[in-house]
Amino acid sequence: MAKFEGYKDIYVFVEQKNGNIANVGYELISEARKLVKQIPHMNFEVVGVLLGHHIASKANDVIAHGADKVIVVDHELLENYSTQFYTDALTQVINAFKPDSFLTGATVLGRDLAPRVAARLNAGLTADATKIEMDPEKEDEALLLVTRPTFGGNLFGTIICPDTRPQMATIRPNVFSMDPVDPAHEGEVIVFNPSFDDTEAKVVVKEIIEKVVEGIDITKSDILVGAGRGAEDCLDIVEAVAEELGGAMCASRAVVDDGFADKAIQVGQTGKTVRPSLYIACGISGACQHVAGMEKSDMIIAINRDPQAEIFNIANIGIIGDVKEILPLLKEEIKNVKAA
Ligand SMILES: Cc1cc2nc3c(=O)[nH]c(=O)nc-3n(C[C@H](O)[C@H](O)[C@H](O)COP(=O)(O)OP(=O)(O)OC[C@H]3O[C@@H](n4cnc5c(N)ncnc54)[C@H](O)[C@@H]3O)c2cc1C
Incomplete structure (x- = not known):
């Protein structure tokens, strides 16, 4: 049996x-x-x-x-x-x-x-x-x-x-x-x-007030550009790259804890789980709590100046360098490709 x-x-x-x-x-x-x-x-x-x-x-x-x-x-x-x-x-x-x-x-x-x-x-x-x-x-x-x-x-x-x-x-x-x-x-x-x-019945629903969601829901975005602590002082360019790609900016918890981004765009174990076609990780170390929220992305591009950064272990493409130098070049290149 x-x-x-x-x-x-x-x-x-x-x-x-x-x-x-x-x-x-x-x-x-x-x-x-x-x-x-x-x-x-x-x-x-x-x-x-x-x-x-x-x-x-x-x-x-x-x-x-x-x-x-x-x-x-x-x-x-x-x-x-x-x-x-x-x-x-x-x-x-x-x-x-x-x-x-x-x-x-x-x-x-x-x-x-x-x-x-x-x-x-x-x-x-x-x-x-x-x-x-x-x-x-x-x-x-x-x-x-x-x-x-x-x-x-x-x-x-x-x-x-x-x-x-x-x-x-x-x-x-x-x-x-x-x-x-x-x-x-x-x-x-x-x-x-x-x-x-x-x-x-102990609870009676009298009225439902719909929550007003401000900004973009990152779980619905097919392209995400993630800002880590290494990109905290150039968030404008991270955002500009996201915009150029028709995607959205998200962030690591470090950036949220440091007060540079809203918790609503935090990716990871205590943030949101995302699964876009493209995730560009900018100045993100690749801590397991962050990776848990984005490792299922189809394509991961990581930009980090530390060649030993953990994020490179899960990236499809790794770029070793300073985000402040690479992101403006990337933005121009995307513009050129779009114009071609
Ligand atoms: C219970 C718990 C839950 C957590 N939940 C989450 C979560 O949901 N999401 C999350 O993200 N974290 C979470 N964390 C925190 C996590 O452990 C890490 O501390 C956090 O992800 C680190 O963020 P970071 O990679 O942006 O910053 P850091 O670890 O400080 O890394 C910054 C990276 O940027 C690089 N860098 C610096 N300057 C530049 C530059 N100019 N150009 C290029 N690269 C540069 C550095 O080499 C480094 O690799 C959690 C932790 C705990 C304990």
Whole structure:
């Protein structure tokens, strides 16, 4: 008899707001597809879980992004995020369908929801993971090896949940890539109706005031020019290069701590995780806490005057020199290429 009788498949919480699905749900579905392919003998599927109100029409998008099934929980009490009702609904979904593992984005919502659900189910949860693998040594179960930074990002710990199901994890947005949409991909939509005890509601949403986001969201920018402490006294030229490339400037924590940049553009373990096509690191040493937030960029160009700088270990192209000399040349060259 299998160790965890009845538990099956990898489930992904598909976060949405006002009907707009956050990319992290699709990123996790793409990663879950890779994981199930590693264990064909287990016959696992990828299942998306969509909670909200008037969101049933979004189920096909989730299937087109790779889910084999989508469980839709559509209820007026789920229109806006509520810790209580989302926890109630998700716990009931998990009790009813028995997922072997359950992945959630490490967003503000996911970080609130996943631990509560895990506590209700007495399940293990690994928070803020950066890597998920299938244990190749286990043949009769799908044991996840979930890696996350620890001790201030100086070490990585791999955590297993061998005794309980589902194995739960939250993963930051942009850690995994998103597979292309396949409108021909077919899947099943299952409607689940939870029961709520709304007489016990403790928090009532009276009004939602949308946060006004100022400046550019660096996680959405396809080209980033990162300023480190070595570029603190020439941030104007870093910004100008970013602008010339049609991208945005971001910064290391040193630059933020020194008061030269806003925390909103900090990249790294305690900042944002980014995955642009091009990341130009200017005067950034390459500390592991910074690298954790940008190492998945497609192309990394590093400019640093220290040939031993750690950043060169992960750069595709390294330029040894002074940013104040190189960046103006780079800007001119980009201009010339654009004009040609
Ligand atoms: C718990 C914890 C969380 C953290 N989270 C983050 C995080 O999210 N993001 C993050 O970035 N850091 C984070 N850090 C800090 C991290 O450890 C480093 O201290 C930080 O990334 C260093 O930033 P830096 O590379 O810009 O500065 P420095 O380490 O000071 O490096 C500056 C670099 O610039 C080069 N340089 C100097 N002048 C020039 C010049 N004129 N031309 C070219 N090169 C030059 C130097 O050779 C050097 O390599 C965290 C640390 C801890 C303990």
